[in-house]
Amino acid sequence: xxxxxxxxxxxxxxxxxxxxxxxxxxxxxxLILGYLAAGSTVEEIIKExxxxxxxxxxxxxxxx
Numbered sequence: 001x002x003x004x005x006x007x008x009x010x011x012x013x014x015x016x017x018x019x020x021x022x023x024x025x026x027x028x029x030x031l032i033l034g035y036l037a038a039g040s041t042v043e044e045i046i047k048e049x050x051x052x053x054x055x056x057x058x059x060x061x062x063x064x
Contacts, residue, residue: 033060033061035048045057
């Protein structure tokens with residue numbers, strides 16, 4: 001089942017100047033996409049950012 005990014009991605013002007021980010025964090029979607037583009041696995045990203053989940057990473061991809 002595809003993850004609905006709207007449940008995980010937010011953009012508010014007062015946090016990160018409105019850049020899309022993972023809800024409840026200050027981690028921008030672009031950062032996660034950059035890790036994926038560089039060849040990082042989901043497991044490696046979660047190890048680097050233990051507060052995010054597989055669903056949130058999937059939401060970043062669906063957002064893009």
